[in-house]
Amino acid sequence: MEMFWDIVISALLVIGGVFGLVGSFGLVKLPDPMTRLHAPTKAATLGVGSILIASMVWFAVKQGHLTLHELMVTVFIFLTAPITAHFISKANIFRDWPAEKLPKPAGEGDWAVHTADADTSEGELAVERETEAADKAD
């Protein structure tokens, strides 16, 4: 049984190391900024998750006490990685893609990145909701 857990932990560590390395290598290798977003946000996040789960199994088997800290960190990283990727891609559109090169979004208006007054704060959304309600009433 000892041997089985050794193999599980070693496999998780090796998988995590390889994924982390591939993710960071993709950051250097891939050709343009939008494709470069893929490598760290997917591969590196998976690698770190694997390492954290290996650590959790190691502490449970070798030290005999199960800790859920690593699971917390894993869930936090898996939740925040898409948000950071989304923000960075928005910043990238803002800097490198002029409005006329992008396809128009459905409906009225332009991409939020390119409209100077676009603000998703509560006040403006409330105004939109009111106008929508007024349209429906008509």
Added chain:
Amino acid sequence: MITYALIFAIACYSLALLFNLYRVVKAPGVTDRVLALDTMAVNAIAMIVLFGIWEGTALFFEASILYAMTGFVATVAFAKFILRGDIIE
């Protein structure tokens, strides 16, 4: 066996951090720098956890949680600053 796997993983993440450092120093655009810093924070969490296994103490989890949180907030603040020229409007 775990020792060899641990050394392999630490070597992989050291190399990964060097790639990130190269991308921070020599980047084609500012968003690439922000992305490289974000990846660096994520890889640093892995390094901290690996060092915790190496030393056999559960002392480093708090450090990794702090790294995860500050890394996320820093990246979002950087991206927001590039996007709007301001962080809290």
